[in-house]
Each structure stands twice: as structure tokens, then as C-alpha cells.
Amino acid sequence: MSLTPPPLSLYVHVPWCVRKCPYCDFNSHEGRGELPFAAYVDALLADLDQDLPLVWGRTVQTVFFGGGTPSLMPPEFIDRFLQGASARLRFAPGCEITLETNPGTAEHGRFEGYRAAGVNRLSFGIQSFDDGCLQRLGRIHDSREAEAAVTLAREAGFDNFNLDLMYALPGQDLAMAMHDLERAFALEPTHISHYQLTLEPNTVFAARPPVGIPDEDLGWDIQERCQAMLAGAGYAQYEVSAYARPGRQCAHNLNYWTYGDYLGIGAGAHGKITLGHDESILRRWKHKHPTRYLADAGTPAAIGGDEVVAPGRRPFEFMLNALRLVDGFALGLFEQRTGLPAAVIEPILAEATGRGWLQVEDGHVRLTELGRRFTNDVVALFLEG
Known part of the structure; x- marks a missing residue:
């Protein structure tokens, strides 16, 4: 992918x-x-x-x-x-x-x-x-x-x-x-x-x-x-x-909820950017305190940190956002936004479906009424073991 x-x-x-x-x-x-x-x-x-x-x-x-x-x-x-x-x-x-x-x-x-x-x-x-x-x-x-x-x-x-x-x-x-x-x-x-x-x-x-x-x-x-x-x-x-x-x-x-990209600027702002040249996802955040931010903005010193999102963490990050949506998401969107085949999450989808938390139909995933009561538990299934 x-x-x-x-x-x-x-x-x-x-x-x-x-x-x-x-x-x-x-x-x-x-x-x-x-x-x-x-x-x-x-x-x-x-x-x-x-x-x-x-x-x-x-x-x-x-x-x-x-x-x-x-x-x-x-x-x-x-x-x-x-x-x-x-x-x-x-x-x-x-x-x-x-x-x-x-x-x-x-x-x-x-x-x-x-x-x-x-x-x-x-x-x-x-x-x-x-x-x-x-x-x-x-x-x-x-x-x-x-x-x-x-x-x-x-x-x-x-x-x-x-x-x-x-x-x-x-x-x-x-x-x-x-x-x-x-x-x-x-x-x-x-x-x-x-x-x-x-x-x-x-x-x-x-x-x-x-x-x-x-x-x-x-x-x-x-x-x-x-x-x-x-x-x-x-x-x-x-x-x-x-x-x-x-x-x-x-x-x-x-x-945000469909795992899109965003530049975050300003004191304490967070951003998430997909880098096409090496197919990686970068998270960057800026220092929080306004005084320090004003002094350092535009220099590397203003960057609080850079983190490349490992492929194994992308399913969790995607679900943390996309499962907030009432209509859920298409598996094709998961593949586009994470760069991973849907096959990597199929066992977890099957487990969540078996518990009555998710409905998977025609390539579309959404929380059930029961799943909405246990959203945090559903999302946690996608954390790497």
C-alpha cells in the first residue's frame, strides 16, 4: 500500500x-x-x-x-x-x-x-x-x-x-x-x-x-x-x-476525525503531516509557554518535539479519530490514510464484531449502539501488544 x-x-x-x-x-x-x-x-x-x-x-x-x-x-x-x-x-x-x-x-x-x-x-x-x-x-x-x-x-x-x-x-x-x-x-x-x-x-x-x-x-x-x-x-x-x-x-x-493532515503553529500547537517522499507520518509540536515561544519561534528551539508515527501505531491513531464519527469509515479510507492494508486490522475487527461493538458491512465500519458505550475499549483493541 x-x-x-x-x-x-x-x-x-x-x-x-x-x-x-x-x-x-x-x-x-x-x-x-x-x-x-x-x-x-x-x-x-x-x-x-x-x-x-x-x-x-x-x-x-x-x-x-x-x-x-x-x-x-x-x-x-x-x-x-x-x-x-x-x-x-x-x-x-x-x-x-x-x-x-x-x-x-x-x-x-x-x-x-x-x-x-x-x-x-x-x-x-x-x-x-x-x-x-x-x-x-x-x-x-x-x-x-x-x-x-x-x-x-x-x-x-x-x-x-x-x-x-x-x-x-x-x-x-x-x-x-x-x-x-x-x-x-x-x-x-x-x-x-x-x-x-x-x-x-x-x-x-x-x-x-x-x-x-x-x-x-x-x-x-x-x-x-x-x-x-x-x-x-x-x-x-x-x-x-x-x-x-x-x-x-x-x-x-x-x-481531524478522518486522520487528515494539519500544520500546528503557535505556542503549544500540535501538527500531523504525511510526508510523501518517504511515506511517513510526522507529528510535531511547539513549546507551550508564550514567552519562550515568542523568543524562539521560527528556530529549531521552538519545536517541542518531532515524532515519526510507527506503522504499528497508525491503526490505533486512525481509530482514535475515525470511530468518533457516527457513520464510521470505509476500509478504503483506512488504507489511504495509514498506508496499511485492511488485512492488518481484520482480526481485531472480527474480535470487536464478535463482542457486538462494531458492525462491518460492505467494506464500511461503524460502532454499534453497544460499541458507543465502550468506545475507549474498542479503540484500545488497536494498540500494539
């Missing part, structure tokens, strides 16, 4: 936020004083220049600004970065360009600026429309500001946006979770990310769990009822925690 380069995305990490949320395990740092955005754009472009030889001649299909809080960065800096990036890389016509935004940083006029810069999709970190839940989560916005931010974006011409909502929050019951969705539906997003609060290692919540987190049974009840509400409102589930109107799935995340 030959390993052919898949679609390419560009991920841009903006590491600062107003305040670190107690549940957040992303590389985010509380901004103090005036943030060095001009210097950071220079660093991002230098970082991109260093990585360009990995992707010569390839077209970027999607761009995603994540964080941290990318909407802390004024539009003129987003514009300068996108102009610099598109001068270095070919952007596909209609390239999806997403900016994560915190409703607490929304200002009148900013969304017009982002749209003029080329951003055509927004992702709002709402998390809840209940002010008590928001306070317990450490968010800097309230429900009124959340709705106002979405209204401002609509007035600026954005018709493609995601709302992030969490459930099984401290102090939340089923009725509150359902009310969150009703408030979200009223804003008519094209996409909703709906996921359960988890206590991630090395977070404040992991060290000091908040009181009132729903138990497993209530969490499951919330999930099932909310999934039914989302379906009834016209949002089709296409991934574990992603729901979209027809044709409005997040192309950037779909590229």
Missing part, C-alpha cells in the same frame, strides 16, 4: 485568556497587561515559514484559530496573519476559516473586522445559559452577554456558527440541561457541540472536584434526552459530541 497525503488544515493557537477556567486543560495562560499581539503574529509567520518545507505545493482546506481565547486578538492582527499565511500557502476556494470566541470578549465592531479579515465561521464558548452554572464553571460571561454576542455576530453577517454547550455541570438537573438547548435553538446556530463535563488531569476541578456534579445515571439521562431534542430540532449527530444542520458540519474537525 502507498501512503497518499490527505487534505491539509492549518491550526493556529492563541494562548492567552482573560481567566483560566477550572475545568480547562488546554494550553491557555491568563493575560496580564497589554498582550504582545503584533509580536505574536510575527512569531506565527516565522513558525509557519519553518514548517513550510513539510507541505510544499499542498492546498490548505481549512483554518482554525483556537486557544486560549483567539477573540482577544483584535481583527487587524487576524487579518495580518491571514494575509501572510495566504501569501505562503495556497488556500482552497471557500476555505473554512473558524475563530473561537468567548462571549465575554465580544465588542461592537469586532465581528465586522473578523469577517473583513476572512473569518467565515465562529465558534462561541457558551457552555451554559444558566448564570449559576456559568459562575460555578468560572466563566467570565453571563447568559445575557452570550445572547448579545451571537446577535452582534449575526448583524455582522455571520450565518455559520457553532455554540459550545456542556452538560452534567455542578448543580445542573435534567430540566436545566434541556433549557440550555432551548435557549441555544432560539439563536439558530448552524452547529452545536454538546459534551459532558469531564474532570481532566492537572486542572483545578481535578484537584478539587466541585460539589453537585450529576451522577452517572443522571448524566446518561441528560445525554439521551438532549440527543433527542437536538435531532428533533434538525441537528444531525455526526460525531460523538457534534451536531449540525445539513451541510454545516465543521470541515476542520472532520479532517
